[in-house]
Amino acid sequence: MDLINSFRDKDKILALSQIIKQRSKKPLNIMEICGGHTHSIMKFGLPQLVGENINFIHGPGCPVCIMPRSRIDEAIAIASIDGVIFCTLADMLRVPGSKGSLAMLRADGADIRALYSPLDTITIAKENPDKKVVFFAIGFETTTPMSAVVVKQAVELNLQNLFIHMNHVTVPAPVRAIMSDKDVKIDAFLGPSHVSVITGSKIYEELANEFKTPIAVSGFEPLDLMDSILNLVNQHENGTHKVYNEYARVVSKDGNLKAKELIDRYFQPCDFEWRGLGVIKDSGLRLRDEFSYLDAKKYFNVEVGESKESKACICGEILRGKAKPYDCKVFGKVCNPQNPIGSCMVSGEGACAAYYKYSKRG
Amino acid sequence: MKKILLAHGGGGQEMNELINGLIFRIFDNEILAQGNDSAILNLSGKIAFSTDSFVVSPTKFPGGDIGKIAVCGTINDLAMVGAKPRYISCALIIEEGLGIDELKEILNSMKSTADEAGASIVCGDTKVVSKGSCDKIFINTSGIGEIIKESRVENLKSGAKILLSGDVGRHGAVILANRNELNLDLQSDCKPLNNVVEALLNASIAPLAMRDATRGGLSAVLNEWAKACGRDIKISEESIAVSDEVMGICEILGFEPYELANEGTFVLAIDPKDEIKALEILREFDSSANTIGEILDSNKGNVIIQNSYGASRFMEPPKGELLPRIC
Numbered sequence: 001m002d003l004i005n006s007f008r009d010k011d012k013i014l015a016l017s018q019i020i021k022q023r024s025k026k027p028l029n030i031m032e033i034c035g036g037h038t039h040s041i042m043k044f045g046l047p048q049l050v051g052e053n054i055n056f057i058h059g060p061g062c063p064v065c066i067m068p069r070s071r072i073d074e075a076i077a078i079a080s081i082d083g084v085i086f087c088t089l090a091d092m093l094r095v096p097g098s099k100g101s102l103a104m105l106r107a108d109g110a111d112i113r114a115l116y117s118p119l120d121t122i123t124i125a126k127e128n129p130d131k132k133v134v135f136f137a138i139g140f141e142t143t144t145p146m147s148a149v150v151v152k153q154a155v156e157l158n159l160q161n162l163f164i165h166m167n168h169v170t171v172p173a174p175v176r177a178i179m180s181d182k183d184v185k186i187d188a189f190l191g192p193s194h195v196s197v198i199t200g201s202k203i204y205e206e207l208a209n210e211f212k213t214p215i216a217v218s219g220f221e222p223l224d225l226m227d228s229i230l231n232l233v234n235q236h237e238n239g240t241h242k243v244y245n246e247y248a249r250v251v252s253k254d255g256n257l258k259a260k261e262l263i264d265r266y267f268q269p270c271d272f273e274w275r276g277l278g279v280i281k282d283s284g285l286r287l288r289d290e291f292s293y294l295d296a297k298k299y300f301n302v303e304v305g306e307s308k309e310s311k312a313c314i315c316g317e318i319l320r321g322k323a324k325p326y327d328c329k330v331f332g333k334v335c336n337p338q339n340p341i342g343s344c345m346v347s348g349e350g351a352c353a354a355y356y357k358y359s360k361r362g
Numbered sequence: 363m364k365k366i367l368l369a370h371g372g373g374g375q376e377m378n379e380l381i382n383g384l385i386f387r388i389f390d391n392e393i394l395a396q397g398n399d400s401a402i403l404n405l406s407g408k409i410a411f412s413t414d415s416f417v418v419s420p421t422k423f424p425g426g427d428i429g430k431i432a433v434c435g436t437i438n439d440l441a442m443v444g445a446k447p448r449y450i451s452c453a454l455i456i457e458e459g460l461g462i463d464e465l466k467e468i469l470n471s472m473k474s475t476a477d478e479a480g481a482s483i484v485c486g487d488t489k490v491v492s493k494g495s496c497d498k499i500f501i502n503t504s505g506i507g508e509i510i511k512e513s514r515v516e517n518l519k520s521g522a523k524i525l526l527s528g529d530v531g532r533h534g535a536v537i538l539a540n541r542n543e544l545n546l547d548l549q550s551d552c553k554p555l556n557n558v559v560e561a562l563l564n565a566s567i568a569p570l571a572m573r574d575a576t577r578g579g580l581s582a583v584l585n586e587w588a589k590a591c592g593r594d595i596k597i598s599e600e601s602i603a604v605s606d607e608v609m610g611i612c613e614i615l616g617f618e619p620y621e622l623a624n625e626g627t628f629v630l631a632i633d634p635k636d637e638i639k640a641l642e643i644l645r646e647f648d649s650s651a652n653t654i655g656e657i658l659d660s661n662k663g664n665v666i667i668q669n670s671y672g673a674s675r676f677m678e679p680p681k682g683e684l685l686p687r688i689c
């Protein structure tokens with residue numbers, strides 16, 4: 001099976017477009033939890049295909065966007081220490097902290113490395129026994145198992161120079177926080193793709209029941225999304241609130257049990273401060289006590305003081321689904337991908353970056 | 363194994379042996395052999411002059427190496443303004459410790475690419491820097507070509523058809539795959555373009571403008587053109603050839619094939635009356651060549667890409683480093 005072109009089939013997409021438009025009678029606000037979905041929706045121009053009743057709202061599902069500035073400041077403080085090799089994933093390099101970004105610090109000579117795989121930290125630590133290697137672990141359930149494998153290997157190899165800065169978060173907690181906000185009007189969710197491969201679709205059942213809101217776990221391709229949207233339209237019109245697993249080719253009900261075991265073995269829930277959402281109980285993960293000697297925050301004990309977000313930026317409102325990128329006064333002007341003011345403009349999975357890239361002029 | 367030592371850049375006997383015993387022997391031609399401080403050239407009429415530096419890592423990849431790219435890059439820049447490439451310079455910055463055999467391979471690659479394009483490497487410079495000061499080898503090439511029929515960005519006008527000489531993203535995808543040890547059955551598109559350009563010009567087709575879609579890919583070229591002529595450019599996504607391998611790596615890492623580099627694919631804007639004939643000639647060199655869009659009357663300077671199901675979006679120019687997606 002062609003895993004790309006089969007899911008971009010013109011005739012099927014146009015047929016679904018017609019059916020969605022016909023069946024969609026009531027206004028429907030769909031929040032796509034995952035930034036990858038926002039990216040796909042904008043890239044494939046889906047708002048143009050689903051009719052005027054459907055409104056897409058970007059959710060808190062981009063690991064870069066939801067990172068509070070205080071954690072970037074901590075990363076910068078640790079990466080500035082002599083003898084530290086600071087390892088991070090992708091876009092985190094460009095997120096502005098209170099005094100610049102990791103990319104700017106790298107240009108000043110700090111040893112900061114952007115990795116493709118978290119496991120590269122093991123090789124780097126082995127090759128640099130005289131340095132302290134720090135892995136800035138970020139992401140939702142998708143990337144957490146890889147960080148758990150890094151911890152597993154560091155423990156098994158008894159590496160004395162590898163530390164983890166934990167910033168892993170989980171999906172259900174912010175969804176609950178958003179739905180508990182009375183000002184937020186969301187009628188349906190597109191459940192994340194890669195996260196659900198690990199968690200399984202079952203974790204959304206409680207949310208769907210609690211808030212009487214249908215959830216469709218969807219793939220990233222346009223046909224995946226159109227099929228999921230049709231399901232949500234049907235449920236919205238019929239008044240049902242079930243979990244629909246459109247992405248069944250890779251998402252099972254129970255998820256990846258081995259990955260979940262690994263996460264539980266090395267990490268445990270903790271409170272986490274989300275950018276724009278505040279502190280959410282048990283929404284993050286930290287190292288279990290027996291592995292806390294690997295915790296970079298404890299080992300380096302850096303104090304960064306108070307970290308303030310930019311006043312002009314409304315990323316917080318966007319992440320809560322209360323505003324669209326276009327509503328921000330600095331969007332596309334002072335704040336653009338080359339000079340991001342807020343983290344939603346940094347990551348390719350961020351709402352502002354996706355809107356800017358594909359339709360910045362509306 | 364013989365290696366480059368700092369002494370090879372010291373100006374003494376070792377350097378002399380490297381230049382005369384290896385570089386001159388490989389690049390061999392009458393002008394170079396004269397050994398003057400400057401190459402003395404025979405040119406007439408209007409000339410084009412271009413320079414570029416090459417720092418690609420890894421230095422060797424499926425479909426080419428840094429030497430081939432260094433010559434193709436300059437030859438293609440000359441070809442894009444309608445010039446026939448004639449003379450090329452070669453400045454090498456070599457890291458101490460590079461194997462002499464590896465250097466020899468790079469130089470041979472430069473020589474055979476220049477031969478393919480009908481150009482000669484007639485002057486150069488060699489510097490050796492200490493270990494860690496550069497990544498194996500950096501190459502700068504400059505080139506001079508005789509203008510056959512000038513093509514300039516200023517000629518771009520509404521109604522012009524936009525043609526693409528082949529599929530996109532292969533060079534960028536090959537480099538990404540090699541850096542990440544991904545095994546792909548994919549070769550870089552790296553090749554000299556002067557022959558296809560000369561075939562167009564010989565058939566009395568005068569492109570309004572041409573540009574090779576190197577760093578920044580197709581997206582960068584189209585956006586530069588849209589800004590330069592102050593018109594919108596509309597592109598049909600279906601008409602752009604992208605190999606399955608390139609599409610696959612883009613989907614895995616979260617890139618756009620239109621933003622990945624090419625080293626042997628170019629974009630040309632052409633008067634609509636020349637479209638069919640130009641396409642025929644382009645397809646003699648690459649069967650995936652196609653008309654991909656046109657310059658519109660509207661004047662916002664945007665590039666609009668329309669997909670097969672009728673939805674449109676902007677094709678933004680690439681920005682910053684190419685970083686893989688997180689999730």
